[in-house]
Amino acid sequence: MRASLLIVDDETSILEFLSMLFESEGLAVATARSAAEAQRALAGKRFDLVLCDILMPDGNGLDLLKEIKSATPNTAVVMMTAFTSTKSAIEAMKLGAYDYVSKPFEVEELKLITQKALERVELADENVYLRRELEQKYTFNNIIGKSPRMQAIFALVERIARTTSTVLIHGESGTGKELIARAIHFASARASRRFLSINCGALPENLLESEMFGHERGAFTGAVREKKGLFQEADHGTLFLDEIGELTPQMQVKLLRALQQRVVRKVGGNQEEPIDVRVITATNQDLEGRLATGEFREDLYYRINVLPITLPPLRQRREDIPLLVDFFLEKYSRQMNLPARQISLEAMKLLESYDWPGNVRELENVIERSLALSHADTIGARDLPAQVLNHRRSHPDLIELPEEGLDLEAHLEEIRAQLMAQALDRTGGIQTQAAELVKMSFRSFRYYAKKAGLRAGDGE
Numbered sequence: 001m002r003a004s005l006l007i008v009d010d011e012t013s014i015l016e017f018l019s020m021l022f023e024s025e026g027l028a029v030a031t032a033r034s035a036a037e038a039q040r041a042l043a044g045k046r047f048d049l050v051l052c053d054i055l056m057p058d059g060n061g062l063d064l065l066k067e068i069k070s071a072t073p074n075t076a077v078v079m080m081t082a083f084t085s086t087k088s089a090i091e092a093m094k095l096g097a098y099d100y101v102s103k104p105f106e107v108e109e110l111k112l113i114t115q116k117a118l119e120r121v122e123l124a125d126e127n128v129y130l131r132r133e134l135e136q137k138y139t140f141n142n143i144i145g146k147s148p149r150m151q152a153i154f155a156l157v158e159r160i161a162r163t164t165s166t167v168l169i170h171g172e173s174g175t176g177k178e179l180i181a182r183a184i185h186f187a188s189a190r191a192s193r194r195f196l197s198i199n200c201g202a203l204p205e206n207l208l209e210s211e212m213f214g215h216e217r218g219a220f221t222g223a224v225r226e227k228k229g230l231f232q233e234a235d236h237g238t239l240f241l242d243e244i245g246e247l248t249p250q251m252q253v254k255l256l257r258a259l260q261q262r263v264v265r266k267v268g269g270n271q272e273e274p275i276d277v278r279v280i281t282a283t284n285q286d287l288e289g290r291l292a293t294g295e296f297r298e299d300l301y302y303r304i305n306v307l308p309i310t311l312p313p314l315r316q317r318r319e320d321i322p323l324l325v326d327f328f329l330e331k332y333s334r335q336m337n338l339p340a341r342q343i344s345l346e347a348m349k350l351l352e353s354y355d356w357p358g359n360v361r362e363l364e365n366v367i368e369r370s371l372a373l374s375h376a377d378t379i380g381a382r383d384l385p386a387q388v389l390n391h392r393r394s395h396p397d398l399i400e401l402p403e404e405g406l407d408l409e410a411h412l413e414e415i416r417a418q419l420m421a422q423a424l425d426r427t428g429g430i431q432t433q434a435a436e437l438v439k440m441s442f443r444s445f446r447y448y449a450k451k452a453g454l455r456a457g458d459g460e
């Protein structure tokens with residue numbers, strides 16, 4: 001494809017001359033006589049290179065430069081100055097211009113500069129391409145993850161898909177449990193059959209039983225006709241039982257029977273019907289803890305926990321955050337019919353350091369919301385919701401020197417106290433271990449803990 005060039009200048013003679021020059025060089029050339037015209041041209045099309053006059057009747061070329069750089073960072077911009085104004089030339093370079101030429105220019109010099117700029121654009125595009133490739137590599141059925149833990153899960157999913165054993169997916173809310181369940185189904189030999197799911201915590205016991213196992217006509221008031229249960233609807237397919245920890249003791253018995261005997265009995269029925277269903281279960285509870293209290297049956301637990309998968313919370317795989325952000329930016333820009341949006345470095349840093357109690361679902365919502373509310377081409381820190389911004393204040397590595405300055409010593413004391421308190425939390429209040437965790441001697445740990453009024457446990 002021919003490289004594209006936009007020339008912005010208010011002097012007709014220069015536009016004509018440069019158009020001819022670069023068309024003969026094989027470029028696709030467009031022209032604009034004002035900043036406004038240039039903006040219109042840039043809105044409709046992406047240019048590889050823009051040659052732009054610094055002085056324009058209706059605006060400043062530097063403003064245009066800023067706009068181009070934020071909308072399409074890979075577009076190279078070469079500024080033209082009517083007189084040797086070093087100040088604005090330096091300003092232009094700071095704002096990301098590739099280079100500048102002073103008028104009147106040497107034709108050969110101009111040709112050389114544009115040629116170099118275009119080579120660079122090609123390289124940058126190549127980088128974007130390579131990054132896309134990389135993203136492909138880190139995508140498994142639309143599940144994103146380059147962290148070693150997610151990569152290990154993708155491998156596990158592929159192995160699990162070849163079996164028909166029962167799976168228990170464990171993970172905090174929003175970590176992608178349902179997504180993984182679907183991935184297992186669609187990677188398995190059952191892919192052409194149905195994947196059905198039910199939330200075990202969303203229905204009262206009797207309704208849940210009839211949903212799962214079906215009912216006979218007249219089994220209860222309102223059962224006007226016979227109904228198949230999900231186990232039968234999902235025959236030869238996969239049934240996903242979400243929030244399995246919510247099952248009542250009675251339903252636990254019934255599910256165990258279905259899994260062990262591979263038969264179901266409709267509510268109000270007396271016939272056992274065979275089933276062939278792969279069951280995948282999920283929970284965000286600590287099921288093992290509930291075994292101890294007797295709330296969850298041990299025999300059922302071992303029956304469903306044949307193949308366990310544990311999805312790590314997002315804060316334990318922060319390297320996945322940038323990929324997920326890109327993925328959701330693209331997904332929602334497309335959905336909202338917006339041009340591709342970027343995200344500022346600062347905003348990305350904030351997203352990477354936030355703790356994400358709602359995991360990937362929360363991140364997805366944050367991106368969707370920011371896209372909907374911001375009109376700029378680049379999402380900045382100001383577009384992020386309060387929970388993400390507030391986090392910055394409590395994080396010293398992201399701190400900025402406030403306008404009015406600060407008391408550095410007091411500030412450092414505060415940071416030390418906060419980190420020591422966390423160390424104590426993590427070691428159950430045992431000072432010797434906490435001291436080790438923050439690489440302090442026990443003596444100075446004890447000294448500073450006392451000074452900061454930190455409470456220690458008994459085990460010094």
Ligand SMILES: Nc1ncnc2c1ncn2[C@@H]1O[C@H](COP(=O)(O)OP(=O)(O)OP(=O)(O)O)[C@@H](O)[C@H]1O
Pocket residue numbers: 142143144145171172173174175176177178179180284324360361364
């Ligand atoms: N690794 C991932 N890559 C891309 N999207 C993801 C990923 N993990 C989760 N999501 C998206 O995040 C949202 C939540 O995922 P999902 O519903 O699977 O989570 P969950 O663990 O079942 O949550 P809950 O416990 O709240 O039901 C979905 O929109 C899902 O598409």
Ligand SMILES: [Mg+2]
Pocket residue numbers: 177178242
């Ligand atoms: Mg879910």
